[in-house]
Amino acid sequence: xxxxxxxxxxxxxxxxxxEFISTDPLFKLTEEEFHLSLEETRELAMRRLKRFANCGFLxxxxxxxxxxxxxxxxxxxxxxxxxxxxxxxxxxxxFGGSVLRLGTERHLKLxxxxxxVETVGxxxxxxxxxxxxxxxxxDTTATYDHATQxxxxxxxxxxxxxxxxxxxxxxxxxxxxxxQLIINGVSxxxxxxxxxxxxxxxxxxxxxxxxxxxxxxxxxGNDNGRIWFDNVRVPRQNLLxxxxxxxxxxxxxxxxxxxxxxFLRAANQLMSGRTCIAAASVTxxxxxxxxxxxxxxxxxxxxxxxxxxxxYDMLSQRKALLPLLASxxxxxxxxNDVKTKFAQVINGDxxxxxxxxxGLKSYATALAIEVSAVSRDKTGAMGLIAMNRLADLNxxxxxxxxxxxxxxxxxxxxxxxxLDEFQKSFSKNGLVKSVMQMKLKTIRLNAGIHGSVxxxxxxxxxxxxxxxxxxxxxxxxxxxxxxxxxNMLDAWSRCHLDxxxxxxxxxxxxxxxxxxxRLIPSAPQELRPALKNMCTLFALSAIDRDAGWFLTxxxxxxxxxxxxxxxITALCLHISADxxxxxxDSFGIPEPLLPPMAHPTKWHGFDDI
Numbered sequence: 001x002x003x004x005x006x007x008x009x010x011x012x013x014x015x016x017x018x019e020f021i022s023t024d025p026l027f028k029l030t031e032e033e034f035h036l037s038l039e040e041t042r043e044l045a046m047r048r049l050k051r052f053a054n055c056g057f058l059x060x061x062x063x064x065x066x067x068x069x070x071x072x073x074x075x076x077x078x079x080x081x082x083x084x085x086x087x088x089x090x091x092x093x094x095f096g097g098s099v100l101r102l103g104t105e106r107h108l109k110l111x112x113x114x115x116x117v118e119t120v121g122x123x124x125x126x127x128x129x130x131x132x133x134x135x136x137x138x139d140t141t142a143t144y145d146h147a148t149q150x151x152x153x154x155x156x157x158x159x160x161x162x163x164x165x166x167x168x169x170x171x172x173x174x175x176x177x178x179x180q181l182i183i184n185g186v187s188x189x190x191x192x193x194x195x196x197x198x199x200x201x202x203x204x205x206x207x208x209x210x211x212x213x214x215x216x217x218x219x220x221g222n223d224n225g226r227i228w229f230d231n232v233r234v235p236r237q238n239l240l241x242x243x244x245x246x247x248x249x250x251x252x253x254x255x256x257x258x259x260x261x262x263f264l265r266a267a268n269q270l271m272s273g274r275t276c277i278a279a280a281s282v283t284x285x286x287x288x289x290x291x292x293x294x295x296x297x298x299x300x301x302x303x304x305x306x307x308x309x310x311x312y313d314m315l316s317q318r319k320a321l322l323p324l325l326a327s328x329x330x331x332x333x334x335x336n337d338v339k340t341k342f343a344q345v346i347n348g349d350x351x352x353x354x355x356x357x358x359g360l361k362s363y364a365t366a367l368a369i370e371v372s373a374v375s376r377d378k379t380g381a382m383g384l385i386a387m388n389r390l391a392d393l394n395x396x397x398x399x400x401x402x403x404x405x406x407x408x409x410x411x412x413x414x415x416x417x418x419l420d421e422f423q424k425s426f427s428k429n430g431l432v433k434s435v436m437q438m439k440l441k442t443i444r445l446n447a448g449i450h451g452s453v454x455x456x457x458x459x460x461x462x463x464x465x466x467x468x469x470x471x472x473x474x475x476x477x478x479x480x481x482x483x484x485x486x487n488m489l490d491a492w493s494r495c496h497l498d499x500x501x502x503x504x505x506x507x508x509x510x511x512x513x514x515x516x517x518r519l520i521p522s523a524p525q526e527l528r529p530a531l532k533n534m535c536t537l538f539a540l541s542a543i544d545r546d547a548g549w550f551l552t553x554x555x556x557x558x559x560x561x562x563x564x565x566x567x568i569t570a571l572c573l574h575i576s577a578d579x580x581x582x583x584x585d586s587f588g589i590p591e592p593l594l595p596p597m598a599h600p601t602k603w604h605g606f607d608d609i
Contacts, residue, residue: 001524002586006329008336010072014588017057017076022590026051027080029593034386038215042170045083045221049091050117052077058088059115060096063272067343071335074276078283079593082396083221085280090166090222093273094404095121098176102192102240102266110194122165122172124195124227129159138190140229142179142239146250149236151193153179155228168225169212173198175227178263181244183252189259192240192266195232207232218395242266268350273404274361275342279335281361281368284397285328286587288368291390292321292375293584294598295382297577310577318572320378324371325583326537331364333519334512356511359414362407363508368397379597388595411504412492415474418507422475453563456517459539462550463510469553470503509542530583537571540564 007014021027026048036044052058062070070093077085096114099107113119130137139160142151155161168175174196181191197208204210211226236246243262244254256262296312311317338360342353372394376383383390401407451458474496481491492500516535523531543550544564550556575583 002527003588005523009068013069018590021080022592031387041220042223045087048084049087053117058092060100060111063097064346067346071276071279071339074280075283078280079287079589083219086222094123098192102242104241120171121174122167124162124165124175124177126163128161128163140179142181144183150233153229153232161226161228163226164224166222169223188252190263191244194238195234218392271357274357275339277400278361278364281364281400282332282335284368284393285371288372288375288393289325290584290587291598292379293580295379297581298600312577322572323537323541326534329534330512330516330538334515337515355414355417358410359508362410365401365407372397382597388597411501415500415504453567454536463513467506467510470506474499474503513539540568
């Protein structure tokens with residue numbers, strides 16, 4: 001019941017995928033997998049992609065017709081092989097999704113071969129010189145040739161080369177290429193083009209240059225590469241023309257007036273990728289904690305008196321892992337809520353969820369980095385064995401934090417959205433009215449925190465108080481810099497970036513807590529005590545981590561802060577080994593995918609694998 005409640009949606013689909021990856025030998029975890037060459041590793045990941053696709057578990061149309069299935073697929077394939085997960089996401093979501101969401105009727109004929117993986121694609125956006133800012137700046141050009149009705153794609157410099165492109169080095173035959181559309185000597189902004197880069201025999205197309213980025217210490221099944229173009233011609237129809245088009249007469253038209261907004265509109269159509277990465281990050285957390293807590297529960301250690309006890313019985317082990325387990329449950333339920341909201345607006349205006357998805361992706365990837373690092377650390381030498389995968393998962397989590405929107409950039413985007421909403425309530429005299437309202441709300445919230453630390457009302461008041469106070473502080477600080485005629489970008493990034501990031505974290509944790517509290521009454525009665533413990537432990541851990549801020553900025557007493565620490569300890573001692581095991585087993589990760597350390601009898605050797 002807990003697994004189904006945690007899954008939230010697509011239960012029949014999830015059961016079929018779990019059964020499939022549990023029984024198909026291609027997806028079984030083996031020690032031999034960790035001794036493959038680079039070429040063999042890439043081949044294995046691609047074979048898994050084709051097998052998964054050809055069994056009909058995912059298709060490009062799911063992005064708009066069954067968004068929850070798309071996200072569920074990312075959650076389910078993660079425990080198999082993270083390289084395989086990247087291939088699934090890039091091929092179906094970024095490449096196929098671009099054709100579906102940025103193209104029009106004339107491009108739909110391309111989708112069947114994408115679904116069958118007969119056409120393998122990649123997504124070329126990021127440029128070496130601009131990195132994570134490649135959506136704001138781009139040097140690659142696509143110049144329209146009126147005489148031939150073709151676009152001529154060029155890379156003007158080394159820094160304009162498309163960098164770290166997944167599935168490029170060996171596999172992709174087509175690339176979605178973002179470039180400045182230039183017509184009659186005028187740039188019309190960034191547009192996407194469908195560009196063949198290899199022929200049917202796998203030979204690189206004329207004018208296309210591909211460089212293999214080689215062996216990495218993780219994700220070697222994903223064949224990253226660098227690509228650049230020298231007068232590569234594509235037909236006019238290869239422009240993905242949902243937001244801008246060139247007709248047969250060579251006239252450019254767009255449904256979006258501002259050039260900058262054309263790319264933003266296109267980027268928002270690919271918001272499904274950030275939702276999927278947030279879900280995949282939760283899978284990293286689940287897999288890491290399943291390994292660490294199972295190992296802690298199965299592993300004995302000798303005490304000073306010569307007797308044996310479980311590693312889990314060490315308070316330090318519990319206090320390191322159980323708060324992260326609580327955070328994983330909390331963020332998992334929030335991902336479920338956000339992806340449901342996103343599915344409801346996928347075919348319409350996504351503005352209402354854009355900042356929320358950006359904030360969630362940033363928070364979830366940061367949590368995955370922390371959870372995987374602590375899980376590896378708390379399992380000692382076992383965490384270093386490649387087949388146990390914890391060291392790899394930490395590196396994967398780091399990679400998830402930068403793909404499809406850097407963690408730091410997205411946190412700032414979410415905070416900017418909050419600030420924009422705050423500014424809508426400005427009076428004619430600037431911030432005065434808003435600041436006074438915030439101060440009054442702060443006073444009311446302060447009055448509500450003097451109760452039991454385990455009270456959900458007290459916890460919610462603290463989270464709201466932190467968010468409102470930090471947002472008030474940021475708005476006031478920026479207003480003062482504006483009065484001093486300081487450039488707002490400098491004020492934001494050089495003077496107050498720490499405050500901006502604090503606003504993002506406070507906002508996300510308030511959303512996560514409120515969602516968790518709202519969800520518990522809808523759970524089956526027998527699940528509520530465990531969920532209540534997880535929710536309370538998540539809230540108290542967040543408060544304890546920010547205890548210095550609360551003591552400095554609110555009416556919280558030192559005695560209250562001490563009570564928070566004591567309550568965390570009491571909760572960690574209260575959750576038995578059987579309860580912890582049940583909580584991680586509810587993640588629904590199939591047994592054949594578990595590494596040796598997660599088995600009660602296999603953690604001490606590999607002989608029986």
